[in-house]
Amino acid sequence: QVQLVESGGGLVQPGGSLRLSCLASGNIFSDNAMGWYRQAPGKQRALVAGVTIGGRPYYVDSVKGRFTISRDNAKNTVYLEMNSLKPEDTGVYYCNRHGATLRNDYWGQGTQVTVSS
DSSP: OOEEEEEOOEEEOTTOOEEEEEEEETHHHHHSOEEEEEEOTTSOOEEEEEEOTTOOEEEOGGGTTTEEEEEETTTTEEEEEEOSOOGGGOEEEEEEETTOOTTTSOOOOOEEEEEOO
C-alpha cells in the first residue's frame, strides 16, 4: 500500500527558506523518479522539481537556482530545499512519482507553503 506523507511547509516572508520532506512507503519510491508538485490557488497541480533513482535532479525554469531536490534511498525520503522564496511559490506542495496523475495515482495530503510579508 502506497503512503506519501509531506511535511515542512509554513508561512515565510519573501526571500526566506523552507525545507520540505516526503516519506514514501511501498515500491513507489524505489521504482521511480520522484518529484515535487505545486498546486497554486486556482491553478492545476504541476511538477516543479524531480530527481531520478540515481539522484540526478531536474527543475522547471521558475525554480532553478533557488530550489534543490534530493533523495535518501535508505530512508525512502525525498526533500525539497527552497531558498529565496517568492510570493508566486505559494501553494500546496505534494510529492509523488514523476508522471503521477490525479486520476490514476494516490496522493498524500500535501503541505501548505505560503510566502507573504
